[in-house]
Amino acid sequence: MAALGPQAERTRLAAAGARSVTRAAILSGQPLKDIIKGRIFFALLLLALGLALLGLAALILDAAIDGRSMLSLDLLTNSASRISPQTAGYANAIYGTILLIGGVLVMTVPIGVGSAIYLEEYADRTKWWNRVVELNIQNLAAVPSIVYGILGLAFIVRGPLDLGFILFAGSITLSLLVLPTVIIAAREAIRAVPPSIREGSFALGATRWQTVRRQVLPAAVPGIATGVILAVSRAAGETAPLLLVGAATFVTFDPTVFGDNGYTALPVMIFNNAKQAQPEFHVLAAAGIVVMLGVILLMNSFAIWLRNRYEQRW
Amino acid sequence: MEARDAIGASRAIGRGGGPSRSLQAPSPRYGEKAIEAMLGLCALLSVVTTTAIVISLLEPSIEFFGQVSLKDFLFGTEWAPTFTPPEFGVLPIVLATMVTSFWGLFVAIPLGLGAAIYLSEYASPRARKTIKPTLEVLAGVPTVAIGFFALFFMRPLLEDLLPFLPWSGPQAAGVAGLAVGLMIVPIIASLSEDAMSAVPTGLREAAYGLGATKMRVATRVVFPAALSGIVASIVLATSRAVGETMIVLLAAGASPNLTLGFTESVQTMTAFIGQTATGDIATGTVTYYTIFAVGLLLFLMTLVLNMISIRLVRRFHEAYD
Amino acid sequence: MTSSRWLIIVASVSVLALGVAACGDSEDGGGGGGDLSGTIRIDGSSTVAPLSEAAAELFQEAESGVKVTVGTSGTGGGFEKFCAGETDISDASRPIEEDEIAACKSNGIEFEEVQVANDALSVVVNPENPVECMTVEQVSQIWDRGSKVDSWGDVKGLEADVGDESMALYGPGTDSGTFDYFTEAINGEEGVTRSNYNNIGEDDNGVINGVAGDQWALGYVPYSYVEESAGKVKPLQIENPESGECVAATIETVQDGSYVPLGRGLFVYPSGEALQKQEVLEFLTFYIAENDPITGAATFVPMTEAQKEASQRKVDSLVEG
Numbered sequence A: 001m002a003a004l005g006p007q008a009e010r011t012r013l014a015a016a017g018a019r020s021v022t023r024a025a026i027l028s029g030q031p032l033k034d035i036i037k038g039r040i041f042f043a044l045l046l047l048a049l050g051l052a053l054l055g056l057a058a059l060i061l062d063a064a065i066d067g068r069s070m071l072s073l074d075l076l077t078n079s080a081s082r083i084s085p086q087t088a089g090y091a092n093a094i095y096g097t098i099l100l101i102g103g104v105l106v107m108t109v110p111i112g113v114g115s116a117i118y119l120e121e122y123a124d125r126t127k128w129w130n131r132v133v134e135l136n137i138q139n140l141a142a143v144p145s146i147v148y149g150i151l152g153l154a155f156i157v158r159g160p161l162d163l164g165f166i167l168f169a170g171s172i173t174l175s176l177l178v179l180p181t182v183i184i185a186a187r188e189a190i191r192a193v194p195p196s197i198r199e200g201s202f203a204l205g206a207t208r209w210q211t212v213r214r215q216v217l218p219a220a221v222p223g224i225a226t227g228v229i230l231a232v233s234r235a236a237g238e239t240a241p242l243l244l245v246g247a248a249t250f251v252t253f254d255p256t257v258f259g260d261n262g263y264t265a266l267p268v269m270i271f272n273n274a275k276q277a278q279p280e281f282h283v284l285a286a287a288g289i290v291v292m293l294g295v296i297l298l299m300n301s302f303a304i305w306l307r308n309r310y311e312q313r314w
Numbered sequence B: 001m002e003a004r005d006a007i008g009a010s011r012a013i014g015r016g017g018g019p020s021r022s023l024q025a026p027s028p029r030y031g032e033k034a035i036e037a038m039l040g041l042c043a044l045l046s047v048v049t050t051t052a053i054v055i056s057l058l059e060p061s062i063e064f065f066g067q068v069s070l071k072d073f074l075f076g077t078e079w080a081p082t083f084t085p086p087e088f089g090v091l092p093i094v095l096a097t098m099v100t101s102f103w104g105l106f107v108a109i110p111l112g113l114g115a116a117i118y119l120s121e122y123a124s125p126r127a128r129k130t131i132k133p134t135l136e137v138l139a140g141v142p143t144v145a146i147g148f149f150a151l152f153f154m155r156p157l158l159e160d161l162l163p164f165l166p167w168s169g170p171q172a173a174g175v176a177g178l179a180v181g182l183m184i185v186p187i188i189a190s191l192s193e194d195a196m197s198a199v200p201t202g203l204r205e206a207a208y209g210l211g212a213t214k215m216r217v218a219t220r221v222v223f224p225a226a227l228s229g230i231v232a233s234i235v236l237a238t239s240r241a242v243g244e245t246m247i248v249l250l251a252a253g254a255s256p257n258l259t260l261g262f263t264e265s266v267q268t269m270t271a272f273i274g275q276t277a278t279g280d281i282a283t284g285t286v287t288y289y290t291i292f293a294v295g296l297l298l299f300l301m302t303l304v305l306n307m308i309s310i311r312l313v314r315r316f317h318e319a320y321d
Numbered sequence C: 001m002t003s004s005r006w007l008i009i010v011a012s013v014s015v016l017a018l019g020v021a022a023c024g025d026s027e028d029g030g031g032g033g034g035d036l037s038g039t040i041r042i043d044g045s046s047t048v049a050p051l052s053e054a055a056a057e058l059f060q061e062a063e064s065g066v067k068v069t070v071g072t073s074g075t076g077g078g079f080e081k082f083c084a085g086e087t088d089i090s091d092a093s094r095p096i097e098e099d100e101i102a103a104c105k106s107n108g109i110e111f112e113e114v115q116v117a118n119d120a121l122s123v124v125v126n127p128e129n130p131v132e133c134m135t136v137e138q139v140s141q142i143w144d145r146g147s148k149v150d151s152w153g154d155v156k157g158l159e160a161d162v163g164d165e166s167m168a169l170y171g172p173g174t175d176s177g178t179f180d181y182f183t184e185a186i187n188g189e190e191g192v193t194r195s196n197y198n199n200i201g202e203d204d205n206g207v208i209n210g211v212a213g214d215q216w217a218l219g220y221v222p223y224s225y226v227e228e229s230a231g232k233v234k235p236l237q238i239e240n241p242e243s244g245e246c247v248a249a250t251i252e253t254v255q256d257g258s259y260v261p262l263g264r265g266l267f268v269y270p271s272g273e274a275l276q277k278q279e280v281l282e283f284l285t286f287y288i289a290e291n292d293p294i295t296g297a298a299t300f301v302p303m304t305e306a307q308k309e310a311s312q313r314k315v316d317s318l319v320e321g
Helices: A006-028 A032-066 A091-122 A128-140 A145-157 A167-191 A195-203 A208-236 A240-244 A266-275 A279-310 B002-016 B030-067 B070-075 B091-122 B125-140 B143-161 B173-197 B201-209 B214-225 B227-243 B246-251 B269-277 B286-320 C003-024 C049-062 C074-083 C098-106 C136-143 C177-187 C205-212 C223-227 C251-255 C278-289 C291-298 C305-320
Strands: C038-044 C066-070 C089-092 C114-125 C168-171 C217-222 C237-239 C263-270
Touching (some): A032 A279, A032 B091, A032 B173, A032 B214, A091 A128, A091 A167, A091 A208, A091 A266, A091 A279, A091 B030, A128 B030, A128 B227, A128 B286, A145 A167, A145 B030, A145 B269, A145 B286, A167 A208, A167 B227, A195 A208, A208 A279, A208 B030, A208 B125, A240 A266, A240 B269, A266 A279, A266 B143, B030 B286, B091 B125, B091 B214, B091 B227, B143 B173, B143 B246, B173 B227, B173 B246, B227 B286, B246 B269, B269 B286, C038 C049, C038 C074, C038 C278, C049 C089, C049 C114, C049 C278, C049 C291, C066 C278, C074 C089, C074 C098, C114 C251, C114 C278, C114 C291, C136 C237, C168 C205, C205 C217, C205 C223, C217 C223, C263 C305, C278 C291, C278 C305
Parallel strands (some): C038 C066, C038 C089
Antiparallel strands (some): C089 C263, C114 C217, C114 C263
16 A cells, blocks of 8 residues: 555545445435534644644643753742742742632632622622622722732722732732632523523522522532633733732742731743743743642632532532 | 412302303402512612612713713724823724634534533533533633733743744733633523524434434524523623623733734723722822713613614514414 | 542641641741840832842841831832821832822921842843943933834844844833833833833743843843843943943942943832831841842842941931931
8 A cells, every 4th residue: 555655645645535435325314415514624623622722731731841951859948049949949838829729719709609699699790780780890800900019009909908918918919910800700600500400409498599509509519610710820821910019029938828927829930931041940940830830730620620529510 | 289270270260150150260369460560670670770870870971971972982993081182082982892702612502502402402410411511610710810821821832832823912802801701601501502492302212213313403403492591591691791891901911003903912892891990090080070971871882782683583583382 | 439438538638738838837937036126117119129138037037026028019009108107118120200209208207218239131132142231321222212223223233243133122111110221221211112022020030031031032131130131131241321332230349339230239228217216227237237148048238337327327317317
């Protein structure tokens, strides 16, 4: 076969393809046109998914290759260093990010889900103020992260809350940033629960809250989990607002949530390293990206498990 | 558990009297009211946040417009607030924001929706459980990482793929836009996929029963039924794209060129705010107040965008519910 | 793998990772000892931050009880926090401005401008470019407001044969102290510059990369980036206006002032109140005395003995005053 050359090979493949499509068409009873359209559509879908995954893979590989000389467990245990970047690590930044995200989770899940429940289940859609709230939330999702930084500095670090440059203030700022995402996703999830479920529950005499708590919410958990994943992921990866509310770029001790000794976060350190003149810091930044992806994956895992467990198709 | 509560409630009603008794609960449920109030407070937080944002943006903006005319600001074509003499024409950075967001959506909508339809309609449950979280990792990549990826990987790659374009420096609006698109793919993909999965299988099966092909079911039955969620995901993704700071700052640059070019370096509104707020400008100067003026403009622009989109969503929502 | 087994694995790995990270910092801070304790908060310019970070790190090796953090809100943002009493030392790549001085005074914050290093700005070209030396006039021709220089042939009086290739220009962010210093030194006034060039924004490496990638590009950038770029770009010698000789930027020429006008000092601003704390005073003394290793680690030019003495005197006067 090989002796016949590539032209023959191509013809052979084309013939095989045509044969399979025709066979499928005859066997299934579908018109050939539909089968071909279906195949092309499927191929396009795979292409779309493939390109997205390829982009992600390229990103990870690019970071891993650039940072390979520094990829070791030392990254997780060593602190930042200006003097010797070869032995520097991200220990304090990882801890800071985990604490920050913990705070974000604690705040956005109840408030976000609560808002979504109110807007979907309790609010009278015809009242103008409820529509204002809807518009509000959607608009807040578009506010650039740096404006949340300005907000945080003016109202949380200073101003009425006056918390100072503590990690908790960073958590609050990030929570405000990603709350709209959680609310919007949770609303869609709650909206997607078939009305028949609710009506059946009311018919049996349950109150609205009972219906929400026992029927609607469990059904909406997968969608809410997705929203939380997307929100928390974004919060973990933000740099600009944290810089404004007092995250330092050089910290060599573990931060505390309410302590005012200073704190830092992974993306802040990665950005700072990438901007340096010395090339060792660039390698460190790339290695930091790999660490960050690991942290993200770990953080998302619980929500993903939750989502998989509560998945159901009506 | 639910049934027991419900039966208990109805039994309580029944015990209270004969069939002439209304079906109202025997006593006003204060617990219910309290819960409703608490939930309402949560929702109110968004209004409080917006008010706070507007306040923190408004006062410096007023200072700003005391020194720079609104006409120069909105219609000027030179943006150079840190130069001597300064220019405050905002059009270049507004256009840059629109161009990068456009390219972002150009990438994210097809890729996101394609991935969503595949995951929801074609993929096996096991494939779905692994691929969906993998895509969501994209949402967690720090934006600085995506920015550098755009600069050092995507830009050279695109020059190789499209050598006929007038490439100049390493920073390009189109490349930044595509990178923003990559970042928002998980928003569209994951949320749309959730919306499509929530469409009752009964609808699909009815369509199959009538002889529809898989493609037709996906595009003509499931997609329209899930449209509310899909559109919400696209609107959220657009908001995210417009508000993105780091990627455009690194990959599109800080040159406020008034251009539509794919290969030109541009400065978006967010890049300007991001850079200047963390730069060396003294607080309390007109240059510094520019940050707030641009922030306010961005806020108002997205407000208008969202008002339009809410109206659109309402129309679609009614058509298929 | 069942979902519960997956969860157990994930949970154990997370606990392990957290444990590793939390126990991590016993690696460092075990050195020295010292008997000082307290917190020192430094914030401000990202140009000066590497110096403060190096100082902090070395200081903490000797005095492990002191916690020093360095932030990079920018010179302006740093001063704003400094004059509100929220930081102990402000890093600055430009002198403090009138409004900022007034703000400090109204809050009762006393300060001194303490030099901690020398720095140089470099005009860089691609290594393939034959030009070796330029005068200040020529650089100004290229960079001045309204400059019509588009190609190398437009620059008058270059000694090398450069033909008429078009010139691509790269400059760092216009909200930075670097920009302020360059425009004042070359064009005579801060903020006076041409507007059509590639403003690379946040990351000064962008100038290096831009110039390295284009044979006929030119840019200006802090010298540490040139030094660390390992030959990717070529720094031009600048003709000293007085002696007429071409001077390259080296430690000696920056220290003895012959590399003009692009040599500058870098400063920190401690507050009188902060200096009442023993640890801050020790830190600043350390910062000045250990100038050589600190500037070496951050790739800046060390201070001369005279400059060190002057800085120490300023610190002492602030402590007493």
